[in-house]
Amino acid sequence: LFNREESSPASWLTSSQGFQSFFADGYWTSTTHVNDPLLSSARAVSMYDGTDFAWPKSSSPAFGLYFVPVRAGNYTPSSLLTLLFSGAGSGDVNSNPAGINCSSRDLSCQPALFANGSTVILTATPSLSGFGGWSGCDSVNGTACTVNINAPRTVTATFTTLPPRVINPRLSTTQGYQTLQSAFNAAITADTLKALATTSQTDFIENLTVNGGLQNPFNITLQGGYESTFNTITGTTTLQGQVTIQTGSLTVDNIAIR
Numbered sequence: 001l002f003n004r005e006e007s008s009p010a011s012w013l014t015s016s017q018g019f020q021s022f023f024a025d026g027y028w029t030s031t032t033h034v035n036d037p038l039l040s041s042a043r044a045v046s047m048y049d050g051t052d053f054a055w056p057k058s059s060s061p062a063f064g065l066y067f068v069p070v071r072a073g074n075y076t077p078s079s080l081l082t083l084l085f086s087g088a089g090s091g092d093v094n095s096n097p098a099g100i101n102c103s104s105r106d107l108s109c110q111p112a113l114f115a116n117g118s119t120v121i122l123t124a125t126p127s128l129s130g131f132g133g134w135s136g137c138d139s140v141n142g143t144a145c146t147v148n149i150n151a152p153r154t155v156t157a158t159f160t161t162l163p164p165r166v167i168n169p170r171l172s173t174t175q176g177y178q179t180l181q182s183a184f185n186a187a188i189t190a191d192t193l194k195a196l197a198t199t200s201q202t203d204f205i206e207n208l209t210v211n212g213g214l215q216n217p218f219n220i221t222l223q224g225g226y227e228s229t230f231n232t233i234t235g236t237t238t239l240q241g242q243v244t245i246q247t248g249s250l251t252v253d254n255i256a257i258r
Helices: 009-016 180-185
Strands: 026-032 041-046 052-056 078-086 091-096 101-103 112-115 119-126 130-135 139-141 144-148 153-160 192-196 208-210 219-226 237-240 243-245 249-253 255-257
Touching: 078 091, 091 153, 119 130, 119 153, 144 153, 180 192, 180 208, 219 237, 219 255, 243 249
Parallel strands: 078 153, 192 219, 208 243, 219 249, 237 255
Antiparallel strands: 026 041, 041 052, 078 112, 091 101, 091 119, 119 144, 130 153, 139 144
16 A cells, blocks of 8 residues: 655655554565566565565565555545644543544644544533634634544644632732632632632532641631622622531631532
């Protein structure tokens, strides 16, 4: 299997056809070379430039050519779809049909092989982040990216950070956390945490555990009801979940627990 239109068949087979570990060297075929009247040479193919040549069938394995085992079946031309991530946020991307299931937290996302002529839909799911959009798609509908496969393709999903919902003024007044638990996990004793006012659509939905670990005492104050700059209290912060105090103490103000 090689493509004379490609300058490097080895690169073509690995980059777009899903084969692995091809060397830019010679490979056996199952055909006796047509120019050998004694039938002692087989036709071979150079994966460096796609040319064919004769090679003695009796050559020593140590000085012979490579071979490639293949399964019988209809050949379906395929191309690789590569997913990249961008931005400081985090999230997951899944494909339909299956093949890509990656997180921006992964070190890398393995490219997937899809049949030429097929359509792949990639769906992005932000994780406590915003979605900044797609690039490289044929069409986009919200968090869904449609890719028509006809050649190797690369698309990029961008996840962005969201404005904080909770801050710890001791650490920063502009950067913070999306959950109460993450803010408590980073707190030390005597910290005062500030949370945004919520509505029924923006309540904190989580279980909160107060545990200072080796910190003793561990006394935390949680103030709720702040507007977006965390300077003025304008309402109430609602937590839909359980609060468990394992160590230390918790003082709350403008906090509703349901």
